[in-house]
Amino acid sequence: MEFGEQIHNYIRQHQEEITHMLKELVKIPSVRGQAEENAPFGKECARALEFAQKLYQRNGFATELDMDGGYLLSFFGEGKKSLGLFAHTDVVPVSDDWILTAPFEPIEKDGFIIGRGVIDDKSAVVASLFCARMIKELNLPFESRLVCFTGVNEESGMQDIQNYVRAHKAPDFSLVCDTAFPLYRGDKGVLRFTATQDVPMKDVTDFSGGVAFNVILGEAHAEIGKQSFTEKGVSRHGALPEGSLNAAYVLAKKLSQSNILSEYDRKQMAFIATVLEKYYGEVFGIEQTDGDFGRLTVTNGIVNMSEGRITLCFDMRYGTSLNIEKAKAKIGSFFDKNGWNVAYVLESAPFILPDDDPYIVACMNTYKKFTGKGDAKSFVNAGGTYARYLPRAAEIGTSYDCGKGTLELPQGHGSVHQPDECISIDGLLNAIELTMLMLLECDRQQKK
Numbered sequence: 001m002e003f004g005e006q007i008h009n010y011i012r013q014h015q016e017e018i019t020h021m022l023k024e025l026v027k028i029p030s031v032r033g034q035a036e037e038n039a040p041f042g043k044e045c046a047r048a049l050e051f052a053q054k055l056y057q058r059n060g061f062a063t064e065l066d067m068d069g070g071y072l073l074s075f076f077g078e079g080k081k082s083l084g085l086f087a088h089t090d091v092v093p094v095s096d097d098w099i100l101t102a103p104f105e106p107i108e109k110d111g112f113i114i115g116r117g118v119i120d121d122k123s124a125v126v127a128s129l130f131c132a133r134m135i136k137e138l139n140l141p142f143e144s145r146l147v148c149f150t151g152v153n154e155e156s157g158m159q160d161i162q163n164y165v166r167a168h169k170a171p172d173f174s175l176v177c178d179t180a181f182p183l184y185r186g187d188k189g190v191l192r193f194t195a196t197q198d199v200p201m202k203d204v205t206d207f208s209g210g211v212a213f214n215v216i217l218g219e220a221h222a223e224i225g226k227q228s229f230t231e232k233g234v235s236r237h238g239a240l241p242e243g244s245l246n247a248a249y250v251l252a253k254k255l256s257q258s259n260i261l262s263e264y265d266r267k268q269m270a271f272i273a274t275v276l277e278k279y280y281g282e283v284f285g286i287e288q289t290d291g292d293f294g295r296l297t298v299t300n301g302i303v304n305m306s307e308g309r310i311t312l313c314f315d316m317r318y319g320t321s322l323n324i325e326k327a328k329a330k331i332g333s334f335f336d337k338n339g340w341n342v343a344y345v346l347e348s349a350p351f352i353l354p355d356d357d358p359y360i361v362a363c364m365n366t367y368k369k370f371t372g373k374g375d376a377k378s379f380v381n382a383g384g385t386y387a388r389y390l391p392r393a394a395e396i397g398t399s400y401d402c403g404k405g406t407l408e409l410p411q412g413h414g415s416v417h418q419p420d421e422c423i424s425i426d427g428l429l430n431a432i433e434l435t436m437l438m439l440l441e442c443d444r445q446q447k448k
Contacts, residue, residue, distance in 0.1 A: 002440075003138070003140055003437075003440065004370075004433075004437065006138050006140075007134060007138070007140075007433055007436050007437065008433055010134055010137070010138060011130065011134075011429050011432050011433050012429065014130070015425070015429060018126055018130065018428070018429065018432070019108065019113060019425055019428075021055065021126050021129075022106070022113060022118060022122060022123055022126050022423075022428070023106040023113060023115065024051070025048065025051065025052075025089065025117070025122040025125060025126070026104060026106040026113075026115035026116065026117050026118060026122055027104055027105070027106065027115075028044060028047055028048045028051060028089070028104070029044050029091075029103070029104045029116075030042075030044045030045045030047070030048035030089050030090050030091055030117070030152065031044065031045075031090070031091055031092070031093050031094070032045060032090060032153070032155070032156045033045065038067050038068075039067070040067070040068060040070060041070055041090065041152050041153050041156075041160075045070070045089070045090050045152035045153070046067060046152070048089035048090070048152060049065065049067065049070075049071070049072050049089060049150065049152050050065070051089075052072055052089055052125055052150045053065050053072050053074075055125075055129055056072075056074040056129060056132075056148070059129065059132070059133055060136070061074045061075060061076055061132060061148075062074070062075045062076075063075070066163070066164075066167070068163075069160060069163035069164060069167065070151060070152045070153045070159060070160035070163060071149060071150065071151045071152070071160045071161070071163065071164050072149070072150040072151075073147060073148070073149060073150075073164075073168075074128075074129075074132065074147075074148040074150070075145065075146065075147060075148070076132050076135060076136060076145070076146045076148075077135075077142060077143070077144060077145045077146055078145060079142075079143045079144040079145040079446075080145075081143075081144050081145070081172045081446040082144055082145040082146070082147050082171040082172055083144045083145070083146055083147070083171055083172065083173055083174065083175075083439060083442055083443060083446070084146075084147045084148070084149060084170065084171030084173070084174030084175070084390070084393070085124075085127075085128040085131060085132075085146070085147070085148045085149070085174070085175055085177060085435075085439070086124075086128075086149045086151075086161075086174055086175070086176040086177065086178070086385075086386045086387075086390075086393070087121055087122075087124030087125045087127070087128050087148070087149070087150050087151070087177055087178070088121045088124070088125075088150065088151040088152065088153075088154035088155070088160075088178070088386070089117070089121075089122055089125055089150060089151070089152055090151070090152045090153060090154055090155050090156070091116050091117040091120070091121075091122075091155060092116075092120075092155050092211060092212045092214075092215055092417050093211035093212055093215075094116055094211070094419075095211060095218060095219065095235070095419055097218070097219070097232075097419050098419045098420055099409070099410070099413065099419070099420055100114050100409075100420050100422075101114050101115065101420075103115060103116035103419075103421075104116060106118065108425070109407065110406070110407050111402075111407075111424060111425055111426060112407045112422045112423060112424055112425065113422065113423050113425060113428075114407075114420055114421070114422040115421065115422075116421055117421070118421055118422060118423040119398060119399065119415070119416050119421055119422075119423050120178065120416045120417065120421070121154065121177070121178045121398065123177075123398035123399070123423055123428055123431075124177035124178060124398050125150055126428075126432075127177055127398055127428075127431060127432045127435055128148040128150070128177065129148070130432050130436075131146075131432065131435055131436045131439055132146055132148055134436055135436075135439075140436075140440060141440070141443075142439075142440065142443050143443060143446065143447060144172075144442075144443045144446050145171075146439075147171050147174075149161075149164065149174075149386070151164075151386065154178070154385070154386060155212065155214075156212070157346065158348075158384075158386065158389065161386045161389045161390075162389060165389055165390070170390050170391055170392075171390075172392065172446065173359045173392050173393065173394075173442055173445075173446075174387070174390050174392070174393040174394075175363075175393070175394060175395075175396055175435065175438060175439070175442075176385045176386050176387040176390070176393055176394070176395045176396070177395075177396055177397070177398055177431075177435060178385045178386070178395055178398070179381050179383065179385065179395040179396065179397055180379075180396075180397035180399075181367060181396055181397045181400045181431070181434065182363075182364060182367040182368075182371075182373075182376045182377075182378060182379075182396075183360065183363050183364060183367065183378045183379070183394050183395065183396055184378065184379045184380060184381040184387075184394060184395035184396075185352060185353040185354075185355065185357070185360050185378045185379070185380065185394050185395075186292065186293070186350065186351055186352030186353060186380040186381065187350060187351055187352075187380070187381045187383070187384050187385060187387060187388045187395075188239070188293050188317040188318055188319060188350050188380070188381065188382050188383070188384065189317065189318045189319070189320075189322070189324065189347075189348060189349050189350035190315070190316070190317060190346060190347070190348045190384045191315075191316040191318070191324065191327075191328070191344065191346070191347050191348075192213050192313070192314065192315050192316070192344070192345045192346040192347075193313075193314050193316070193331065193342055193343060193344045193345060194311050194312065194313050194314070194342070194343050194345060195275075195311065195312045195314070195335045195340045195341065195342050196309055196310070196311040196312075196340060196341050196343070197268065197309040197310050197311075197339065197340055197341075198309075198339045198340065198341060199264075199309075199339060200307065200308025200309050201264075201265050201268060201305075201308050201309070201310065202262045202264055202265050203224050203225070203260070203261050203262050203265045204222060204223070204224055204255070204261070204265055204269075204305075204310075205223045205224065205225075205305075205308075206221065206222060206223035206305055207220070207221075207222045207223075207248075207251075207252075207303055207304075207305050207310050208220070208221055208222075208303055208304045208305060209221055209247055209248055209251075209302070209303050210248070210300075210301050210302035210303060210304075210313070211301070211302070212301050212302070212417075213238065213301045213302060213313050213314070213315045213346075214237060214238040214239065214299075214301055214315045214383075214417070215235060215236075215237065215238060215301050215417045216233070216234075216235050216236050216237075216238055216241060216244040216246055216299050216300070216301060217233060217235065217246050217247050217248045217300055217301055217302065217303065218232065218233050218234070218235030218247055218412065218419075219231070219232050219233070219247050220233070220247040220248040220250070220251040220252075220303060221251075222251055222255060224255075224258075224260060224261065225260075227260070229251060229254070229255065230251075231247050231248075231250040231251040231254065232247055232250075233245040233246050233247030233248075233249070233250055233412075234411055234412040235412050235417070235418055235419075236412070236415070236417070236418070237383065237415070237416050237417045238297070238299040238301055238315040238317075239297065239299075239315075239317050239381075239382035239383040239384070240382055240383070241279040241297055241299050243411070244279070244299075244412075246276045246277075246299075246300055248272070248276055248300060248303045248312075249272075249273055249276035249277050249300075252269045252270075252272040252273040252276065253269070253270075253273040253277075255269040256269035256270035256272075256273055268310070271338055272310070272312065275300075275312065276300050276312070279297050279298060279299045280295055280296060280297060280298070281296050281297070281298045281316070281327075283334070284298065284327075284330050284331050284334050285330050285334070286298075286322075286327045286330050286331070288318070288319075288321070288322055290318070290319025290320065290321045290322070291319075291321070292319060292320070292352055292380050293318070293319025293320065293321075293350060293352075293380050293382075294319070294380070294382065296316070296317065296318045296319070296322060297316065297317045297382070298314055298315070298316045299314065299315050299316075300312055300313065300314055300315075301313055301314075301315055317382050317383070317384075318350065319350055319380075320350045320352065324347070324349075328344065348384060348388055349388075350388075351387075351388050352380060353392070353394065355378060357392075358445050358448075359392065359394065359442055359445055360378060360394060362438070362441040362442055362444070362445045363394060363396070363438045363441065363442065364376065364378060365441065366434070366437050366438045366441045367434065367438070370433075370434050370437060371400075371401075378394075381395055396431075396434075396435060396438065397431055398423065398428060398431050399423050399424055399427030399428055399430070399431050400427055400430040400431045400434055401426070401427060401430050402424035402426055402427040407422055409422075
């Protein structure tokens with residue numbers, strides 16, 4: 001591919017700098033925290049954004065930091081049309097079951113970097129910066145204005161991207177580096193809701209666990225009098241529940257059969273187990289398969305208890321063919337009949353770009369040439385990224401083709417939102433290369 005050798009060599013020559021930069025970013029525990037002055041999403045998220053700004057400035061790029069808005073913009077070029085690269089530095093909360101290292105103490109092992117955010121999504125910050133550097137330092141033919149967006153609220157509401165699009169004209173086309181290759185041209189819709197008991201528990205004094213709406217609950221804890229109960233499950237991203245096991249389901253089922261509980265508490269635990277056992281919406285009567293988006297999912301990420309009442313927190317993903325208002329009515333009716341109240345906390349509609357969109361075609365053709373996979377097809381994302389708030393965007397990954405490297409980890413470890421989150425160094429370098437080639441092809445598309 002044109003300029004392919006130059007790009008490949010540049011990335012390999014800077015491998016040590018790339019890996020060091022990623023590890024330095026991972027050391028910042030940028031989980032959303034308490035709002036403070038000049039840090040609306042917490043001081044660590046603010047620190048990560050300032051760190052990213054220094055990286056861009058150190059490499060000679062103009063930047064614009066909107067700390068109140070929760071985002072950084074970095075620029076190169078003065079073209080009339082623009083292309084965007086979107087990344088985020090915030091991460092989901094961490095659990096205490098990491099094996100290889102602590103979440104914010106990144107290490108290299110067997111060709112991988114391990115640490116919270118190495119895949120999702122601090123590697124994208126590094127990829128975006130190095131694409132900008134290659135355009136500038138290799139003098140690549142690029143007539144568009146490159147806009148690199150770095151946010152800090154992607155995992156807990158996406159207020160950052162909403163603030164951005166209200167204040168700025170979005171790029172003509174954007175690549176959101178936050179999924180996988182070859183390319184995702186749409187996102188499922190997201191509905192997050194909670195369900196809380198009307199009548200308090202009698203014997204159970206604590207029932208809790210989980211770290212985020214969109215992370216299937218990996219450990220759950222209960223207190224009954226002076227007795228404590230803990231169960232573990234298999235955590236996965238809520239949008240991709242296959243292979244998971246909800247720890248709250250395991251615990252509730254066990255307690256529903258316990259003779260130390262009153263009849264009311266046993267029935268409530270049995271109800272909770274029924275609700276959490278499956279993840280395709282069957283219990284609510286809303287199960288559905290969409291031709292573009294696949295199966296609807298409803299997963300549970302958090303359980304907690306206040307004033308004796310248990311609350312379950314749900315994350316639902318769905319396609320364009322679902323009537324969301326009818327689905328919400330069924331969910332509300334189901335819980336109401338069982339003595340629970342529902343509250344909706346977030347709703348974001350699904351979106352999709354057509355397969356024949358010129359930018360989608362340009363990126364897919366680049367992927368096919370780069371990989372030799374001529375039959376590759378684009379996908380639709382079960383998760384949600386910044387792309388849903390941009391007028392024209394597609395999603396790509398931060399790792400491609402790990403080569404021969406493998407990292408032995410137990411089930412439920414190593415992937416997005418999991419303990420021991422890891423990324424292949426070879427995979428990251430390949431992803432930066434492929435992202436740069438896609439950008440060049442999108443720039444050519446702008447000239448047509």
